[in-house]
Amino acid sequence: MELHEHFDREGSAGLTRRGLLRAAGLGAGALYLAGCGGTSQQLPSSSKQVKVAAGIPGPPATGGRQGGQIAIGWEAEGNSMDPVIGYNLTSWDALCNCITAPPLVFGAAGEGPYPNAAEQITASHNNSVYTVRFRSGVRFQHGRAVTAADYVYSWERVLDRKLASWASSYLYPIEGAEDVFKGKAKSIKGLKLVDPMTLRIQLTEPDLTFPNILAQPYMAAVPREVVERYGTNFPTHVVSTGPFMLTSYDTAAQTCTFAANRGYFWSGLPYLNKITYRWGASAQTELLQLEHGNIQSIGEGIGPSLVPQVSAEPSLQKYVVRIALPAVTWIGLNLKRQPFTDVRVRQALNYAVNRAQLGRVTYGTGVPWGLPFPKTLPEFPRTATPYDYDLERAKSLLRAAGAEKLSFTLTSTADDPNPSIAQVLQQQFRAVGVQMSIDTVSDNAYDTATTNKNFTAAPTHWYQVQPTALDILTSNYTTGASSNYWNYSDHQVDKLASEALRAPTTKQSNAYLAQAEELIKRDAPGLFLEAINFVDGRSPDLENFHYNVFYGTYYDRLWT
Amino acid sequence: MCGLTLLGALILFAVIAPVFGPPDKIYANGISVRGLPLPFGSAHHILGTDSIGRDMLSRLAYGGRTTLEFTFIANVTSIGLGAIVGITAGFLRGWAELVLMRITEVFLSVPTVISGLALASVLGQGVLGIVVVVTALYWAWTARVVYGETLALRKRPFVEAAIAQGVPSSTIMRRHVLPHLSSLLLVLAALNAAAVVAIGAGLSYLGAGVQPPTAEWGAMVNDGQNALQYMPHEVVEPLVCIILTVLAFVLIGEGIARRGSISLRRSWLDI
Numbered sequence: 131m132e133l134h135e136h137f138d139r140e141g142s143a144g145l146t147r148r149g150l151l152r153a154a155g156l157g158a159g160a161l162y163l164a165g166c167g168g169t170s171q172q173l174p175s176s177s178k179q180v181k182v183a184a185g186i187p188g189p190p191a192t193g194g195r196q197g198g199q200i201a202i203g204w205e206a207e208g209n210s211m212d213p214v215i216g217y218n219l220t221s222w223d224a225l226c227n228c229i230t231a232p233p234l235v236f237g238a239a240g241e242g243p244y245p246n247a248a249e250q251i252t253a254s255h256n257n258s259v260y261t262v263r264f265r266s267g268v269r270f271q272h273g274r275a276v277t278a279a280d281y282v283y284s285w286e287r288v289l290d291r292k293l294a295s296w297a298s299s300y301l302y303p304i305e306g307a308e309d310v311f312k313g314k315a316k317s318i319k320g321l322k323l324v325d326p327m328t329l330r331i332q333l334t335e336p337d338l339t340f341p342n343i344l345a346q347p348y349m350a351a352v353p354r355e356v357v358e359r360y361g362t363n364f365p366t367h368v369v370s371t372g373p374f375m376l377t378s379y380d381t382a383a384q385t386c387t388f389a390a391n392r393g394y395f396w397s398g399l400p401y402l403n404k405i406t407y408r409w410g411a412s413a414q415t416e417l418l419q420l421e422h423g424n425i426q427s428i429g430e431g432i433g434p435s436l437v438p439q440v441s442a443e444p445s446l447q448k449y450v451v452r453i454a455l456p457a458v459t460w461i462g463l464n465l466k467r468q469p470f471t472d473v474r475v476r477q478a479l480n481y482a483v484n485r486a487q488l489g490r491v492t493y494g495t496g497v498p499w500g501l502p503f504p505k506t507l508p509e510f511p512r513t514a515t516p517y518d519y520d521l522e523r524a525k526s527l528l529r530a531a532g533a534e535k536l537s538f539t540l541t542s543t544a545d546d547p548n549p550s551i552a553q554v555l556q557q558q559f560r561a562v563g564v565q566m567s568i569d570t571v572s573d574n575a576y577d578t579a580t581t582n583k584n585f586t587a588a589p590t591h592w593y594q595v596q597p598t599a600l601d602i603l604t605s606n607y608t609t610g611a612s613s614n615y616w617n618y619s620d621h622q623v624d625k626l627a628s629e630a631l632r633a634p635t636t637k638q639s640n641a642y643l644a645q646a647e648e649l650i651k652r653d654a655p656g657l658f659l660e661a662i663n664f665v666d667g668r669s670p671d672l673e674n675f676h677y678n679v680f681y682g683t684y685y686d687r688l689w690t
Numbered sequence: 691m692c693g694l695t696l697l698g699a700l701i702l703f704a705v706i707a708p709v710f711g712p713p714d715k716i717y718a719n720g721i722s723v724r725g726l727p728l729p730f731g732s733a734h735h736i737l738g739t740d741s742i743g744r745d746m747l748s749r750l751a752y753g754g755r756t757t758l759e760f761t762f763i764a765n766v767t768s769i770g771l772g773a774i775v776g777i778t779a780g781f782l783r784g785w786a787e788l789v790l791m792r793i794t795e796v797f798l799s800v801p802t803v804i805s806g807l808a809l810a811s812v813l814g815q816g817v818l819g820i821v822v823v824v825t826a827l828y829w830a831w832t833a834r835v836v837y838g839e840t841l842a843l844r845k846r847p848f849v850e851a852a853i854a855q856g857v858p859s860s861t862i863m864r865r866h867v868l869p870h871l872s873s874l875l876l877v878l879a880a881l882n883a884a885a886v887v888a889i890g891a892g893l894s895y896l897g898a899g900v901q902p903p904t905a906e907w908g909a910m911v912n913d914g915q916n917a918l919q920y921m922p923h924e925v926v927e928p929l930v931c932i933i934l935t936v937l938a939f940v941l942i943g944e945g946i947a948r949r950g951s952i953s954l955r956r957s958w959l960d961i
Contacts, residue, residue, distance in 0.1 A: 308929050438741070441724050442920040487716070491742045493725045546916070553902045557716050568902050582840035 136300040149372050173409035182398030183575040186687075187235050187244035189676035191399060194689035199404035200672075203416040204429035207384065207409045210366040211376055212349045214295040219407060219430050222347070226681035228374035228388045228405060230350030231395070233262060233281070234341055239484065240456055240597035240679045241508040246397070247276070247371055251344070256634060259335040262344070263328045268395040270353045271375035278329040280351040282321050285593035286310060287357070288348055289318070297348040303340055305332045336632045340641050342596040345680075368583045373400040384410040394686070401689035420449055426669040427683070437493040437665055449667045452494055456504040457662035458602070459591040460495060461540065461555070465655055466617045467586045469536045476654035478527035480517040482562045483555065483657055491550045496660030502607065502650045503599045503643070504592075505661035506679075510599065510640050514648045517658060524562045537565035541585040543576045548589050551659070580615045588615075595680055598636070603627050607650055618655035693880075693941025694883060700935055704758055707751035714903040716743045720829040738923045740913060746927055753905040753928065757935065760817045760890050764824035765883045772832025773875060777863050779833070780840025791837065797830035806893055819897050820890045828885060832878050839874055843867050873946065884936045886897030891932050907932050 181345050183194045185196075208221035216225050233248035245251065249265040268276045285304075289297050289311040301307040306319025320332035333340060343349060356369045366379040373396070374388035388405040411419065413433035417440075419425045432440055432450070440446045463470040470476055485498030500517030528534050540555070542548045552568045559566050571579065579585045592613075594601040605611050608627050609619040626646040633639035653659075668675055668683075676684040707713070720735065720743025722728060728739040737746040777809035809823045843849060844867070852862045891908025893899035900906035907928040914924025 383829065438726060439920050442726050490721050490725050549913070552715060554742055555716070556903055557714060570901065579816060 138655075155549075157631070167431070169181075179399065180398045185397045185630065186396045186399070187246060188235065188678065188684060189238050189687065190674070191396075191684075191687035194401040194674055194687065198402055198690035199407040200402060200426040200685075200688070201408055201424065202427040202429050203411055203419050203425040204407060204409035205411065205413060205416070206430075207381070208407075210365045210388075211368045211379070212291055212293075213284075213350050213352060213368070213370060214290075214345075215365065217296050220407065223429060223682045224386075224388070224407065225347040225350075225680075227683060227685045229368055229370050229372045229376060230347040230351045231268070231371040231373070232266065232345055232347055234345040236342075236345050236597060236678065236680050237508075238558050238676055238678045238684075239506065239508060240594070242597065243302065243341050245343075247350070248344065251341055251342075255336075257340070257632070258333045260331040260333070260340060261324065261328065262331065265395060266327055268371055269393050270356075270371055271369045271391050271393070272353065272356060273393065274353060274355075276351050276371060277326045278323055279326070280353065281329060281349075282318070283354050284325065284351045285321070285349065286318055287352070295348065297346070300343050300346070300348075301314070303333045303335070303337050303343070304335050312412060315538060329551050334408045336638065338633055339538075339596060339598055341600070341602055358368075371395070374402075374405055384408060388587050396686070400686040402685065405685060415448075420667060420669065421446070421556045423669070426672065428667050432665050432667050434493075434495060437495055440665070441493055448650065451666040451668065451675075451677070453664040453666050453677050453679065454497075455504050455662050455664050456506050456594040456597070457592060458499060458502070458504050458658065459589065459660050459662055460502070461615045461657040461659065462580070463585060463654075463656055464586050464592045464616060466583070469533055469538055471585070472531045472533065474527045474531035475533050475536065476657075477517075477561065477652075478524040478531070478533075478562065479564065479657055480654050481520040481524035481527065482559055482564070483517070483659065484519045484558050485659060486519070487558070487672060488551060488554055488659060491554055492547045492660065494663060495547065495665060496662050498659075499661035500658045501647060501654065503602060503647045503660055504594055507594075507599055507640075508597045509636060511644050512647070513644050517651070517654075522562060528562060528564075534563050536563070537567070538586045539567045539569050541569050541571060541576060541579050541588045543573050543589075544570050545573070551589065551653075583615050583617060585615075587657075590615075590656075593662070598630075598639065599647065600627065600630055603630075603646055603650075604642065607646075607655065616633075616655045618653065619648075620649055620653055623649050623653075691945070693938045693943075693945055696934060696938035697942065700931075700938060701758065703751055704754035707748065707755055710748035710751050711745055712914050713749045713752035714744060715748075717745065718743075720744060725923065727921050727924065730927075737927055738921070740910070740924055741917060741921075746923065749905040749910060750907070750927060750931055753907045753910060754931065754935075756817065756900055756904060756906040757887060757890065757932075760820045760824070761883050761886045761935075763817075764821045764828075764877055764886045764890070765823040767821060768828040768886070769832050769875060769879050769882055772829040772878075773836050773868075773871070775829065775833040776836025777840050777867055777871070780837040781844055781863050781867060782859060787837075790833070794830045794833045794837070797827070798834065800827070802827050802889065803892060803896075806889060807896060810893055810899065816900060816904075816961060820893055823893065824886050824889055827889070828882060832875075832882065835874065835878060836871060839871055841868055843870055873949070877943050877947045878945060884939035884943070887932060888932060888940065893923045919935040 131285055169173050180194060180196050204220045206218060206220055206222055208216055209218045210216040210221055211224055211229060213230050231247045233246060234243035235246040236242045247265055247268050248262050250263045252261045264278050270276060285301060288301055289298050289307055291311065304318055304320045306315055309315040322330040324330050350370050352370050357364050368376050373391055373394045375391050377387050377389045379386040381650050385406060385408045388512045390400050390403050413436055416428040417436055420428055440450055460539060463476055465471060480500065485500060489496060489498050501514055540552055542552050556566045580588050592602045604627055605613045607614065607618055608624050623646050626642045630639040630642035634643060666677060669689055673689050674687055678684060697701050720728060720739040722723050727741050728735050730738045732738055739745055775790050775794060779787045806823045806827060809826060849862060849866055852866055890899060894906045894908030895912040900909050910928035911925050917924050
């Protein structure tokens, strides 16, 4: 899952969230499946209880048995196992859950972030300076101890134009980072080594959310000597600090393997000896493989077209787990095109949507949700109430707007469940006298139409990669935001976004964001439809299965 | 007779479509509690429902209207255009024959489905798009056959007599040649219709034909394909309708051909 976009920034050498999602073949309602199952080749498991280090962030990690292995099926090969380059679903899963251990990590539900490879992070100067003390005892997978200088090297590597990292723009908040990317400087001015294990980070401006960047896999340390030794082959010989190390990569055989890093700094973990990735099978084939025990997890999840089949077959229910994500889907409206120049029309259509009926045709991959921000946001003091189904109110608003006989075109792709959603909405809008025609186009044509703002209405979705609504707000709803294809602009919303970013505490930041959500709901730049669920699938033979909404499955604390 | 009976039944099915209810109504009871479409033989929806709860019987009936509509129009236009080109080339000979037959051969060499998709992407979707695409792709078959028959008719004494008397070419083509091609054109029309049904459904299946929520059999096959394993009725029912329609036209064409010993089926349905 491409849950790695923070803010879409113009001029980034990297990809937009749209491009990343498209590259992984994800569409609206894409599902993430990252369960793990029993081993396909049963190795003797140790029955000895393992002593696990205290203080591991995330779900419970104790009580497991060491040994065993699992196989995970993927449709597509990872685009790269280099932490600064990998972005598609397969790579993201491997980087987050096997190869790397970034300085901080999010909790399972997206809360935090919490110390991981870093022991402590301290903010000062109104969140414009962060001092990070890295944990001693953290070693690279080839044995060398990690120091703060390794992070300086690794982060400068993210900005190396030759690598064309999609993540480079996320380091721009660090003073001097952009200069390095543009070739104006060789080192990041804002990074200062206080001592061998402590780094002082000077930002260009106060930023409460900067720690979220330290929780991303591209911020993990990689050893310079291994990078220089392998050069362009580093991705297939990647070394970092995570619980599993890449031990083989065979493109022809469409498989790679990860072995347990027994020097992992969270001692006692991982339990599994080995993880194998196998790619190249179709979604239907993967489902069959899961049923027959050839794999223990379907990496990308059960595709939207297969969810009904899974729902229909009782024998498959034991593999299925549904997980609420910090993600939403909505119909974006072009505010510069008729009939959506009038806010009353936009509000009316929001009231005309029967979200419960929509939920029935999306097979539990979404739940009704009539607000712009994700339904599940940690510590979010929501004050806005979702749009509900109110036909009379919809008609009344349309009458007030003098728009009782409207028509418009929805530009959509054929990706499931867009066609079903579009046809259901078509009928629902007819009940209030609105004729919606559907123009089904290719993915590329859809991207072109929305990027060029050459559409009237188009379905879209957003998967957050941070536990703050600033993620969706500053990408979609602030003036000129890179994914703001709707031409939406509200200066009050912009001001609240700025204040939320500069707020001294998360609580205060969220208070501003709650106000912003009220305003966006009122302005209705979109028809807010659903909060997205993942339909997770895994073998029931797994034990201590836990799922992180940003990273995926906690392989490190899984056992069989 | 069998073909006519079958076609008649299909036309009747399409005509009485309003009896079955609107084709795009989403029924509250059209989805089971598990979120699945209702299967064939369900209490209130005898042919089941589709993945968003619409009645299959109603959609099949209205789909028949769409299918028969574009079949009729596209058939008339492609046969008409083909006949005009074939007769003109076969009768006038010379430069007209050279140019028209070369153009015909170019169109005959174009792969049908791929060209259809490409054309549809330019012309847009919907019934008009299908009509234009099918006409563009199928007139050449008619033209070639008609050209051959016209060459033979041109040598007939009554035609030569008309030429000798100075009757204008257009009049000869219209009054002396065309009537003798009527049986052939009827056969061609029947077989062409069969191909039009198939290609039109194929274009809709590939997303280039009729757009939702308009019911059309090919589009219904596309909509239901993901549910084939657990709700096969969504695919089987429209597919059966397509097959029956094609079969009806083929039987009609063969029946007429048997009377005039013309065998064209194989080349015609080589889509």
